[in-house]
Amino acid sequence: xxxxxxxxxxxxxxxxxxxxxxxxxxxxxxxxxxxxxxxxxxxxxxxxxxxxxxxxxxxxxxxxxxxxxxxxxxxxxxxxxxxxxxxxxxxxxxxxxxxxxxxxxxxxxxxxxxxxxxxxxxxxxxxxxxxxxxxxxxxxxxxxxxxxxxxxxxxxxxxxxxxxxxxxxxxxxxxxxxxxxxxxxxxxxxxxxxxxxxxxxxxxxxxxxxxxxxxxxxxxxxxx
Numbered sequence: 122x123x124x125x126x127x128x129x130x131x132x133x134x135x136x137x138x139x140x141x142x143x144x145x146x147x148x149x150x151x152x153x154x155x156x157x158x159x160x161x162x163x164x165x166x167x168x169x170x171x172x173x174x175x176x177x178x179x180x181x182x183x184x185x186x187x188x189x190x191x192x193x194x195x196x197x198x199x200x201x202x203x204x205x206x207x208x209x210x211x212x213x214x215x216x217x218x219x220x221x222x223x224x225x226x227x228x229x230x231x232x233x234x235x236x237x238x239x240x241x242x243x244x245x246x247x248x249x250x251x252x253x254x255x256x257x258x259x260x261x262x263x264x265x266x267x268x269x270x271x272x273x274x275x276x277x278x279x280x281x282x283x284x285x286x287x288x289x290x291x292x293x294x295x296x297x298x299x300x301x302x303x304x305x306x307x308x309x310x311x312x313x314x315x316x317x318x319x320x321x322x323x324x325x326x327x328x329x330x331x332x333x334x335x336x337x338x339x340x341x342x343x344x345x
Contacts, residue, residue, distance in 0.1 A: 122196045124184050125163050133267040134159040136292075140271025140285055143330035150213040151274040154221050158267050160204030161225055165232055165259045167197035201229075214274065221270045228266045232259060261293025284324045288334070291317035292341060299344040307342070314342035 137155035138148040170183045171193055185193040208225070212218040235258070268285035277285075291313050298310040321334045 122163070122199060124187065125167060125196060125200070129163070129166075131159050133162045133263050136264060136267035136289065137271040137274070139330075139333070140268045141275045142271075143326050143333075144272045144275035144277035144281060144285075146271075146275025146277075148271075151271060153207050153210045153212065154218065154270055154274055155267075157204045157208040157221075157225070158263070158270055160200045160207060161229065161266075162259075162263045164197045164200040164204065165229075165263060167193055167200065168232075169259050171197075214276075217274050217276060220273050224266065224269060224273065228262055232262050235259075235262065258293070258297055260296050261290040264293040264296075265289035278325075281325060284320055288317045288320045291320070292338060295338065295341050299342055310342040314338045 134155040137151055137158050141148045141151040167184055170185050171190065183193075184196060188196075204225075205222075208218060208222055265286040266289070268289035269282050272282040272285050295310045295313045295317065298307045298313065317338050318335045321331055324331075326334075
């Protein structure tokens with residue numbers, strides 16, 4: 122589990138707290154939820170390593186290449202259990218936490234379905250597969266979940282939840298595309314970045330948060 126976090130940037134947890142602030146909530150009440158989402162992300166990443174290893178390349182040694190299948194499954198299951206436990210820790214807004222838990226469960230099931238689709242998509246052309254992986258992989262799913270969870274903890278309107286979730290999905294696709302670009306400058310990533318910014322600009326968020334989101338988005342598009 123420590124190895125899984127060694128090179129990880131806790132972007133999911135950060136986005137939960139950011140979204141809570143941006144939607145007018147108190148981010149301190151969302152800290153357990155942010156930790157829970159980050160653990161669920163680690164759980165998903167480890168399952169990606171196992172299930173998608175034949176079709177994806179990894180920059181560093183994976184947990185499974187060091188400790189094998191069984192211990193990687195144990196680590197992933199431990200992250201899942203830890204994430205659920207953290208979700209109920211010091212819950213200030215129990216009803217909101219319950220809503221987040223339901224969304225988390227849906228996300229895990231959706232992630233499993235997406236992995237099956239990606240495996241079946243291995244016969245697609247390289248370009249079509251690249252787009253499919255970029256938009257349907259774990260990263261887009263988890264970043265969408267992160268922003269939605271933060272909005273839920275702020276008791277934001279459902280319309281704003283949906284806007285942030287759409288923007289989060291695009292952020293994940295941007296990260297995937299930027300990481301695949303050899304010169305860290307993907308035209309597709311920039312196109313997705315402009316779309317994500319446009320979505321948030323049309324929302325009810327205050328301008329200062331729109332500006333922050335824009336900065337985050339273009340940094341990710343540049344591979345940073």
